[in-house]
Amino acid sequence: MAEQINTNSYKPNLEIFSATLQRLAVTDKNIIAVTSDSRGSGKLVPFGQKFPDQMVEVGIAEQNLVGVAAGLASCGKKVFAVSPACFLTARALEQIKNDVAYSDNPVNVIGISAGVSYGALGSTHHSLHDYAALRAVNNIIVVAPADNFETEKAIELAAATNHPVYLRFGKKPMPPLKEVNDDVFAFGKGRIICEGDDVAIIATGEAVYPALEAARKLQAQNIQTTVVSMHTIKPLDTALLESLAKKCKAIVTVEEHSVYGGLGEACASFLMQNNYHNKFKIIGIPDEYTVTGSQTEIMDHYGISEKGIADAVIELLK
Amino acid sequence: MTTKELKAKSIDYRKKILQYIKIANAGHTGGSLSCTDILNVLYNKVLNVSPGNFSSPDRDRYIQSKGHCVEALFVVLADQGFFPEEDLNTLCKYKSHYIGHPTKKVKGVEQNTGALGHGLPIATGTALAAKMDQKDFKVYTLMGDGEMPEGSNWEAALSAAQYKLDNLCAIVDKNGLQITAATKDVCNTDPLDKKWEAFGWAVKEVNGNDVEQLIAAFDSLPFEKGKPSVIIAHTTKGKGVSYMENQLKWHHGVPSNEEYALAQQELDKALSEL
Numbered sequence A: 001m002a003e004q005i006n007t008n009s010y011k012p013n014l015e016i017f018s019a020t021l022q023r024l025a026v027t028d029k030n031i032i033a034v035t036s037d038s039r040g041s042g043k044l045v046p047f048g049q050k051f052p053d054q055m056v057e058v059g060i061a062e063q064n065l066v067g068v069a070a071g072l073a074s075c076g077k078k079v080f081a082v083s084p085a086c087f088l089t090a091r092a093l094e095q096i097k098n099d100v101a102y103s104d105n106p107v108n109v110i111g112i113s114a115g116v117s118y119g120a121l122g123s124t125h126h127s128l129h130d131y132a133a134l135r136a137v138n139n140i141i142v143v144a145p146a147d148n149f150e151t152e153k154a155i156e157l158a159a160a161t162n163h164p165v166y167l168r169f170g171k172k173p174m175p176p177l178k179e180v181n182d183d184v185f186a187f188g189k190g191r192i193i194c195e196g197d198d199v200a201i202i203a204t205g206e207a208v209y210p211a212l213e214a215a216r217k218l219q220a221q222n223i224q225t226t227v228v229s230m231h232t233i234k235p236l237d238t239a240l241l242e243s244l245a246k247k248c249k250a251i252v253t254v255e256e257h258s259v260y261g262g263l264g265e266a267c268a269s270f271l272m273q274n275n276y277h278n279k280f281k282i283i284g285i286p287d288e289y290t291v292t293g294s295q296t297e298i299m300d301h302y303g304i305s306e307k308g309i310a311d312a313v314i315e316l317l318k
Numbered sequence B: 001m002t003t004k005e006l007k008a009k010s011i012d013y014r015k016k017i018l019q020y021i022k023i024a025n026a027g028h029t030g031g032s033l034s035c036t037d038i039l040n041v042l043y044n045k046v047l048n049v050s051p052g053n054f055s056s057p058d059r060d061r062y063i064q065s066k067g068h069c070v071e072a073l074f075v076v077l078a079d080q081g082f083f084p085e086e087d088l089n090t091l092c093k094y095k096s097h098y099i100g101h102p103t104k105k106v107k108g109v110e111q112n113t114g115a116l117g118h119g120l121p122i123a124t125g126t127a128l129a130a131k132m133d134q135k136d137f138k139v140y141t142l143m144g145d146g147e148m149p150e151g152s153n154w155e156a157a158l159s160a161a162q163y164k165l166d167n168l169c170a171i172v173d174k175n176g177l178q179i180t181a182a183t184k185d186v187c188n189t190d191p192l193d194k195k196w197e198a199f200g201w202a203v204k205e206v207n208g209n210d211v212e213q214l215i216a217a218f219d220s221l222p223f224e225k226g227k228p229s230v231i232i233a234h235t236t237k238g239k240g241v242s243y244m245e246n247q248l249k250w251h252h253g254v255p256s257n258e259e260y261a262l263a264q265q266e267l268d269k270a271l272s273e274l
Helices: A013-027 A045-050 A062-074 A093-102 A130-135 A148-160 A205-220 A238-247 A263-273 A295-301 A306-317 B003-024 B029-034 B036-046 B067-079 B085-090 B119-132 B151-162 B183-187 B192-198 B211-219 B257-272
Strands: A031-035 A055-057 A078-084 A108-112 A141-143 A165-168 A191-194 A199-203 A225-229 A232-234 A250-258 A279-285 B061-064 B139-144 B168-174 B202-207 B229-234
Touching: A013 A031, A013 A045, A013 A148, A031 A062, A062 A078, A062 A093, A062 B119, A062 B151, A093 B119, A130 A141, A130 A165, A130 A232, A130 A250, A130 A263, A148 A165, A191 A205, A199 A205, A199 A238, A199 A263, A199 A306, A205 A225, A205 A250, A205 A306, A225 A238, A232 A263, A238 A263, A250 A263, A250 A306, A263 A279, A279 A306, B003 B029, B003 B036, B003 B067, B003 B085, B003 B211, B003 B257, B029 B036, B029 B067, B036 B067, B036 B139, B036 B211, B061 B067, B061 B119, B067 B085, B119 B139, B119 B151, B119 B168, B192 B202, B192 B229, B202 B211, B211 B229
Parallel strands: A031 A055, A031 A078, A078 A108, A108 A165, A141 A165, A199 A225, A199 A250, A250 A279, B061 B139, B139 B168, B168 B229, B202 B229
Antiparallel strands: A141 A232, A191 A225
């Protein structure tokens, strides 16, 4: 039977995270997953079944999750501390700052169900502050993979990196950004998904795909768009940013995060301080009581969508 | 090292703690003096830690959760040969690595601490790693009684019991005072022994300023197979200097020249009377 290509065949990045971790754990007994009653939402049930000795459960206790992870990492374990991003990067922020980043214990802090993935569960479960908070913490790489390819590469890199990394994942199935992934994935190096000279859309995480859809829509209106998956928010790929500023009339950033302190402001800061004055727009979640809805409804509401991004580009280019 | 030699060490450490606090014009005086005997016994009798084995994965681990009492730790580490003691003349000075809390930039320090309630979770993860790798090293963490209300301590206490970490030993420096007032009047955590027991730990209480009692407690670790151990060390804040003992103002007080001279005289006298 011919395999049909439809959206149902796409996998959530978290499933790829789990599959990659399982693949690595087969040959590396130092791969450890630490969870806070979060193995189900982290897609780690099969990992726990296959590698029970490499799974640590601390219960619903995020501060301890990160502290324990730091202790394990200090003894050479390649630790993935997995918990919903909303709790992990707020309640355990001090542990991330001190026990992981400041002490340079190479924990991979995995924020799951991030952004507005939890939809109508509301603000307690949304993480719209994590880029901002962690950008201001010294010695941690901040990464939001956009698709399955980026996820697999990011996990492989994180396991091999001897310094703290924060990785952020959503929940929904993600289509591939490219038909052929022939580019090199590296932390701190943005991926160019398509190229055009009128506008650059720099997006991160699950906001990259709607940016790509918007680019296709704009193409039909003869607006040539570069789309970048800026998976690494810190350190920011400023060389790429500079080349985009030279090439494109306008720059739009897109993120499933507060418009304060995230990718957009990171880009704006670099551009202004280096005398680039392109037309510029940050698309994200405004500083307000977030509208109720599913993740898609919330993202649509705030213009993190094909239409919203395309409309913003057209308005900016006027 | 004999008991008498250890007692002399404690007095010498106290003299140096005051010396470097005086030079830095800053420091956590009372708490450093209360935990001096604990650090003395740990580094001179208990820990398999030295400058020579500090990069060995098999060394014991000491994590100082009550990081603000760093002056006691730095003085002991210098005595152990981790760095030249004269480095401490730069304590808290511009561009010095010797800051007011433990930092790994100083040789002999395992973890950067200072925010309270962080030592036990890290120690728990470290002890768990030892169990995973079937290594024999032990993990020790020193906590203050003032930091007992931090919830992260009790989260870690649960995990340590869950994982049966009998290679882990917490020491509570129970000097009874914190920056605001008596600990029992700020947020009472008594009966502390019952709380630790309820969380699945084996408990011993000792006079934490008595090196013989401390040695006996450490020698009997683990207190119960399959359980993490906690030593509740009853101490005197400001121990060894009459006018500092049990006085709130010496939490982070720096002695005047006259006070400093008097403190050194008292400690010299105690040394001569050993």
